[in-house]
Amino acid sequence: MLLAGASGTLEVRIDEKRFRSAEGGAVTAVAGLDFSVPAGDFACLIGPSGCGKSTTLRILLGLDRDFSGHVTLPAAGARTGVMFQEPRLLPWRTVEDNVRLMLPPARRGTDLGPLFAELDLAEARTRFPQELSLGMERRVALARALAVEPDLLVLDEPLVSLDDMTAARLRRLIAAAAAVRGVTVLMVTHNVREALEMADRLILLAPRPTRVIGEERLDRRRGDRPPVWIDSIRADLARRYPGTISED
Numbered sequence: 001m002l003l004a005g006a007s008g009t010l011e012v013r014i015d016e017k018r019f020r021s022a023e024g025g026a027v028t029a030v031a032g033l034d035f036s037v038p039a040g041d042f043a044c045l046i047g048p049s050g051c052g053k054s055t056t057l058r059i060l061l062g063l064d065r066d067f068s069g070h071v072t073l074p075a076a077g078a079r080t081g082v083m084f085q086e087p088r089l090l091p092w093r094t095v096e097d098n099v100r101l102m103l104p105p106a107r108r109g110t111d112l113g114p115l116f117a118e119l120d121l122a123e124a125r126t127r128f129p130q131e132l133s134l135g136m137e138r139r140v141a142l143a144r145a146l147a148v149e150p151d152l153l154v155l156d157e158p159l160v161s162l163d164d165m166t167a168a169r170l171r172r173l174i175a176a177a178a179a180v181r182g183v184t185v186l187m188v189t190h191n192v193r194e195a196l197e198m199a200d201r202l203i204l205l206a207p208r209p210t211r212v213i214g215e216e217r218l219d220r221r222r223g224d225r226p227p228v229w230i231d232s233i234r235a236d237l238a239r240r241y242p243g244t245i246s247e248d
């Protein structure tokens with residue numbers, strides 16, 4: 001069940017989510033998962049491969065309603081911007097059209113200039129997706145997610161497969177865009193260092209069937225988190241959550 005909250009907090013409670021396996025049996029992907037993200041917080045969901053992260057995102061996005069539990073979105077009529085791992089741009093549309101198509105008809109004429117400038121896409125507006133590098137495609141996907149002026153931004157592994165420099169640039173753009181808008185963010189990542197650089201809170205997940213095994217609030221200011229701090233927190237988390245965070 002998807003509810004609209006008044007508190008501004010995203011609340012996710014998935015009592016159980018099962019899939020039918022190829023052999024006809026049942027696979028329980030999620031069991032007793034419960035977390036909330038206060039308004040304006042940047043939260044990262046971290047869990048081992050195959051534990052149920054994408055399943056959880058699909059449920060909270062309303063793409064899968066076959067589960068027991070409930071999801072309360074941050075507000076009545078909350079707008080959600082989504083960025084998947086695959087940019088999923090329409091190849092026959094320009095960059096600008098790909099972004100504009102996300103807008104409700106009444107807002108289709110909005111000036112998108114400031115958004116393209118913010119994400120360093122001004123030059124790319126008239127290009128087609130096949131002319132873009134993967135880093136640019138991801139920036140267009142981010143523009144599309146931000147164009148709806150979301151109350152909630154959901155990011156599924158947005159930095160995976162990018163080279164270090166491109167990932168670092170996109171990381172900064174995402175963090176800055178989230179901060180300036182004060183939007184609530186839920187990001188799935190495998191990369192604990194990335195999460196430690198960007199997030200206000202980490203939500204640690206168990207292997208399948210997944211549930212929350214710990215939450216960590218990161219009080220150190222974003223932008224003032226040197227590598228040595230990130231490495232020490234990461235090592236501490238690996239000790240405390242061995243099935244979820246590896247040592248290296």
Ligand SMILES: Nc1ncnc2c1ncn2[C@@H]1O[C@H](COP(=O)(O)OP(=O)(O)OP(=O)(O)O)[C@@H](O)[C@H]1O
Pocket residue numbers: 019020021027029047048049050051052053054055056208
């Ligand atoms: N449509 C489906 N039918 C059957 N089983 C499924 C289906 N979708 C997911 N599963 C199973 O549910 C479990 C959780 O999958 P999910 O994709 O949510 O994991 P994940 O944590 O996002 O994985 P990864 O980190 O590899 O992206 C897996 O064991 C997967 O095989």
